Amino acid sequence: MSAALDVAGLRVTAPAGVLVESLDLRVDPGRTLAIVGESGSGKSMTAKAIIGLLPAGVTATGTVRVGTATVQLGGDQRVLAGLRGTRIGLLLQNPFTSLSPVHRCGAQLAAALPAAARTAAEVERRLGEVDLPGRVARMYPFELSGGMRQRVALAASLASDPDVLIGDEPTTALDVTTQREVLDLLAGLQRDRRMALVLITHDLGVARERADDLVVMYAGRGVERGAAEALFGGPRHPYTAALRDSDPPLDHRVARLPTLPGSVPRSWEITAGCAFAARCARAAARCRTDAPVEAPAGAGRTVSCWFPLMEDDLAMGSAAAQPADEPPATATVDGGAPLVRVAGLTRRFGGDAPPALDDVSIRIDRGEAVGVVGESGSGKTTLARCLVGLEHPDGGRIDWSAAGPRHRLVQIVFQDPASALNPAMSVGAALGEAASRGDGRRSVGDLLDLVGLPAGYARRRPAALSGGEQQRVAIARALAPDPLLLICDEAVSSLDVSVQAQILNLLGDLHRRLGLAVLFITHDLAVVRQVATRLYVLRAGRVVEDGPTESVLGAPADAYTRALFASVPGGHAVDGRGEGRVDG
Amino acid sequence: MSALRRLGWTPVLCGVPLVAVVACAALGSWLVPDATRQDMALGVVKAGSAGHLLGTDKLGRDIFQLSIAGARSAVVGPVCIAIGSMVLGVLLGTLAGYRGGWLDIGLSKYADLLLAMPTTLVALVVAGLVGGGYWVTVAVLMVLFSPTDIRLVRSAVMTQVTRPYIESAKVLGLADRRIMFRHILPNVAPVALATMLLNVAFALVGMSALSFLGLGVGPGEPDWGRQLSDARKLLVANPAAVIAPGALIIVTAAAINLLGDWVQERAERSARQR
Secondary structure, three states, X not given: OOXXXXXXXXXXXXXXXXXXXXXXXXXXXXXXXXXXXXXOOOHHHHHHHHHOOOOOXXXXXXXXXXXXXXXXXXXXXXXXXXXXXXXXXXXXXXXXXXXXXXXXXXXXXXXXXXXXXXXXXXXXXXXXXXXXXXXXXXXXXXXXXXXXXXHHHHHHHOOOOOOEEEEEOOOOOOOHHHHHHHHHHHHHHHHHHOOEEEEEEOOHHHHHHHOOEEEEEEOXXXXXXXXXXXXXXXXXXXXXXXXXXXXXXXXXXXXXXXXXXXXOOOHHHOOOOOOOHHHOOOOOHHHXXXXXXXXXXXXXXXXXXXXXXXXXXXXXXXXXXXXOOOOOOOOOOOOOOOOEEEEEEEEOOOXXXXXXXXXXXXXXXXXXXXXXXXXXXXXXXXXXXXXXXXXXXXXEEEEEOOOOOHHHHEEEEOOOHHHHOOOOXXXXXXXXXXXXXXXXXXXXXXXXXXXXXXXXXXXXXXXXXXXXXXXXXXHHHHHOOOOOEEEEEOOOOOOOHHHHHHHHHHHHHHHHHHOXXXXXXXXXHHHHXXXXXXXXXXXXXXXXXXXXXXXXXXXXXXXXXXXXXXXXXXXXXXXXXXXXXXXX | OHHHHHHOOHHHHHHHHHHHHHHHXXXXXXXXXXXXXXXXXXXXXXXXXXXXXXXXXXXXXXXXXXXXXXXXXXXHHHHHHHHHHHHHHHHHHHHHHHHOHHHHHHHHHHHHHHHXXXXXXXXXXXXXXXXXXXXXXXXXXXXXXXXHHHHHHHHHHHHHHOOHHHHHHHHOOOOHHHHHHHHHHHHHHHHHHHHHHHHHHHHHXXXXXXXXXXOOOOXXXXXXXXXXXXXXXXXXXXXXXXXXHHHHHHHHHHHHHHHHHHHHHHHHHHHHOO
């Protein structure tokens, strides 16, 4: 069978250095190849190179073969432009920016259709294909939900009936339930058309559930490839194993997530040896001097490692991620009144919009770790903002059992570490200022030590830190005034999997060591399972279910909680495939 | 050479004339102590005459020396205007952008009102009422330049206010004044500085125009705008008397403008990278 897409010797170079180093890819018709990797792995640049949309100054070399057409990259761009949008389609991450805000959806879809097929009937048929009603053609993108917009974008990228569709994080911006719908739809369309799909994702669950084959990328290099099931079942490359293990499982809680030290290096900073050597526990002298060569590792699999993992290693390695029997330790200080009791909280934005919070009541005990889960629009962030005083509720009460100014009671860590720190202020100045709001017990050095950063970081600016380090500083700043409650508003959702595991472990440690109450606000059920003893499920501003985490997630009583739980990709599919694919 | 490659030619090409102008402004009275000495007997002579490189005006003053002496009023006033209006802009714009509410509405209306007024006309009227003078003109232009600065700072502040680092500062319970001046201001400063530089160029042209109309500097004082006005009738007798101050205004304003654009571009680029 001839491949739908065959990429050989792809090399992408930016002025700073090499972004992607000699990568080969092959997808057969009707199959799905997932490219997984953390940020900086070069996965997006790979997609852009294949489709010829590299940013200015970035160049690619190598061969791209689509069906019978062969293109030498770096040569005549018009050949690639001819394939783009006809033989290869592209679906981007953000449906808010990939559609034009000033044109109706029908017109945008029609523009992508072949000239002969630009009729209203064809547009309607195409919309029907992605399960959208015909009236969407007359609507503007801003009138649609995120999921509907991504369906319009999908219809447009399929308009020329391409042989290959490249999806660059196509469902990352969507809620889990919507993500499942779009992925199911994509799988169905792919089957009907025998279309090859290249799925670029950082989400191991999505890759595990949806892909036939997998390429794991690290710092611009493909480190392991093979069938998805085999790769997840028995990774050969230490990085694949670490990535798999540091992804928090949905179906059980682990005592401590296995982590990798540090973060992904920039691809051009690797001059000799294996890109992963600096973070690899198995690295030997040879790994630091010689770059590993891609070697066969069983049926259809290759691995680029001098010392690949064997069966015995795997049995040992997974011991680190053993399920924990006990629930997360709760350091209850006194059994008396809860630290904070929220009763009947209501908040409306605008007159006729549905309320962001509608009669929400929760309580958090001293030293307790509580989770609030919900999708976008559930009101979970509004709840957090009301607790810290950034938002004023329209009705209801927030009663603290402890005395003191609000900043000594509660602090917050936000989602995006890059904008959470003042870019014009050094780490030391930011922490010193925050410490001055407490009783002066904590010094900048103590705070850095608390979050596992060296004291020398005090002099650095936020821009000189990695995302994980920035988030550690943000946590240290929040802890500086010694609050009784720490709110983490999606505090790990924008981090890479390996860094997320570090931060989750850190937050767990701080919770236990400091006897700190923690409120985890997240959309991610697997994350909340690792950290929270009690759980509130929020939907459209109302608490639909609450109780101990294990019982809520173990046996969800509410239909919405069940749907949420079932939508998590790769959640219960330990064998590598979700049932959604089979009947999708 | 690596510094030149990193910065490009713009700061060098703009910097050389600007350094020269600033040096003339600072050292003018020492370089050309006799710039305003009249020699009625000599009258107008053409450029290139003995002892007078650029010739003289009808009062027999040397154009070259007069032009050097004129650098002071060309630099001092516009720089004061730019700094003064930006101080107003930063204070009021930060307040409006951070506090919002009625204060924002009030300050924005004030800015709209000032923007609606024709700058030169207001300056003429005020000078007529108060009696003119260099510093009156400077003060009037300072106030009239402030609304654009208020708006600029206000919008720059508003993009910062919703950022998590400002919200974190609020959750830490920091005083509003500390948040405004310790947290927001340093992040707005690059854009404000670039705009200030551009304002110097506008103010130079504005001041020169008012001097040309007979406001601003007093008669007999060295000033490029005044020189231009005085020498209008000498276009044939000594063209250099008109060309020299005119060229100086154009070159100085253009150099400041280009440098301001360059600074602004870099400020925006660094803001984007954050």
